[in-house]
Amino acid sequence: MYILQETLFSFEEWLKLESKERLEIFFSSLDLRPYAKQLKSHTPQGAPGYCREAILRAFLAAPMEGITTFTMLHRRLQTDLRFRYQCGFRLDQDAPSVSTISRVFADMVEKQMAEQLFHDLVSSCQTEGLMTTQHLAIDSTAIEAYERKQPKKKSETTGNATWGAKFDTYGNKITWFGYKIHLAVDTESELPIAVEVTPAHVNDGDMGPALMNKAAEVSNTDIEFIMMDAGYDQLKNYEVAHELNAQAIIPLNLRNEKEPPTGFSSNGTPRCSMGFDMVYWGADKRYLKFRCPHAAQKVDCPHGSAWCSSSDYGMVVKVNPNDDLRRFSVPHRDTKRWKELYNKRTSIERVFARLKENLTVNQLHIRGIQKVKTQVFLNLCILLASALAMSKASVRQHCA
Template identity: 65%
Template structure:
């Protein structure tokens, strides 16, 4: 738990350091040699003579230093010799050109190396106890495109940027042209565990099952927290398939009224119409007791009209009978609300990616390159958490 708590603020702590101190700490957490090896051309150092590992380090340092263009990165490498040296690039040569930086970025994209590095870092964070993974929050964020705006119908044919709309936390409808970043985040560390990028018009609920499956590979997830926009049966089923529970508020716009004898939150009603009292779960069975017997209401008929037992009438509900309506823990409970409140971790992760890094400062186009750009930003968060956790361990030793 000590490391988990440390990782909550490690990235902000790293940001407070000067660049000359921040970069060595950051690079200490990742070994880029296996990935740089796959970037090399047939020539040992590449046709342009620049070390591929150095360029890869520079591409990762860019979002950390809030550099969002290849032009800006080239300029920083050209004028800041310390920065170039810390990236592992030679000082007796000119800085890599804009074209070289762009070409290596394209190689990262074509060979899927950014995704591989991301997944390897997630695995390392799990091994070192930084990522727990038992509670996961899922949500999407709007990403504005660096592409020429087109009519929606024409954009759908390209599979790249498109028009999207979303309601903010105040109920205002926001429109944008670009993409959606879909994130699955460990709620304890607030670190990303899986991500995907889609055109902005893609429905959030369509992407959740894939993210759940990716996260659950090698991780025992207990709960997935999602907002009401994901209130679709397939998302409850996807969570159930990986032996987890989806915690999603019911979107009452999807139904006119609850089934007879049931509240909108899935609580059975007694014969007098009172909501019964939730009394715990036994496996897939939810147990509800007479509300008069539990002191929740003062029924004019007492318990005798419904049950001859002093315990009062009991109703059991099988959660498998309606995965969307029934949840364990039950929707009306304090525990359910506590779990749902953990969903804000994905919002904070999205905020870090946009506010401190360059997730929403695109200067590449096409969904594949945009995805690589998002992976590089997510890698910075993971590597930062690893670096600060290891530094804390060394300091405590």
């Protein structure tokens, strides 16, 4: 279930633009010359090569146009003069061959150029005020591999595609052979800030610390809250968030928990001497404050509030969240504010939907994790560059 919320950038509005208009706006705000210089051929002999900046443009345009293979990209460049011109190729020259496109892509993979571009675009989006990075959502999504399937024991030793399994919303077990994209997203703009690509068998919870630390390294503001689903309910994720002075908002996974701590309910609410859950009464200087449920008129205790306290205000219990980072949360678990924050996690589901339905992240016709990473970064770069392009186009239109 998706919860609609306002965002700083609407990718849906971007998709409504015509292809020719979208590419023109997209490339007008993207300077690829510094990256193209790294790809220039230093061989003095032979025929003049193709413009490396134009090939980079073609790699970025391909996912927007639903182009999933190098052969398809060559054919589109060869037959569509407008597309070739928008990518920056000379019209009096044939389109680059499939082998040329493949060689340039291999050079990009070796130099991790797509990752460089991704980090630079994240920085630009923050500079332009397109993402706040105060509230982050972390999750993963499965992508299929275009590789020969192997037995599980053998595949886990290659470092490439492996077998993965998870349960969907309805409790059905889903298996696939491929990879996982682990992503940290700014919930306000729904733009990516940190990413990891792993074989499919890697546990989500194990990637939480790396993503949080990566996000903190590139964020230009303090991170306040990090939303993750129950698959990340591991102490190390709470600890890393705490080290970053942020609060992890994660539902408790109670499947392997026998009993809650003595004197507390499973969600960290203290219980009075009669066994009633006490009433959360806000945070007091980073302490969680709970009141007698009878004095707060939530239950009718047969002994009244005098059983625990001589005050009409009733007994008060204060809990230090640092005593158990996993159990206690500020705001308190299951409160309205906690649920509002957790609902922001749906922003990352929409990002995954755009990557798979509107771009080509789940149609990767390449082999090997390094090439897969490059294609994933290129798809993510499109989201960031599109936001920058729309922002700059809006400013130009406003000033005109």
